[in-house]
Amino acid sequence: MQRGTVRRRKGDMVTENYSLRLDAERRRKLQSIATKQDRDLAYIIRKAIDEYIERHGDE
Numbered sequence: 881m882q883r884g885t886v887r888r889r890k891g892d893m894v895t896e897n898y899s900l901r902l903d904a905e906r907r908r909k910l911q912s913i914a915t916k917q918d919r920d921l922a923y924i925i926r927k928a929i930d931e932y933i934e935r936h937g938d939e
Contacts, residue, residue, distance in 0.1 A: 900925070 902910070907921075914924045 910924050910928075911921055914921045917924070
């Protein structure tokens with residue numbers, strides 16, 4: 881585990897903090913989607929990652 885990593889339990893899953901750099905335009909678009917769906921930005925990012933893993937997980 882990297883120094884400064886925080887682990888938390890979320891249900892049965894242990895989660896870790898991860899820092900991500902986004903350009904302003906990507907962040908704005910993601911935030912807009914989150915607002916329209918009444919979700920927080922972290923939720924939208926996790927869902928995007930889940931979809932990417934689903935699509936490319938078997939490669």
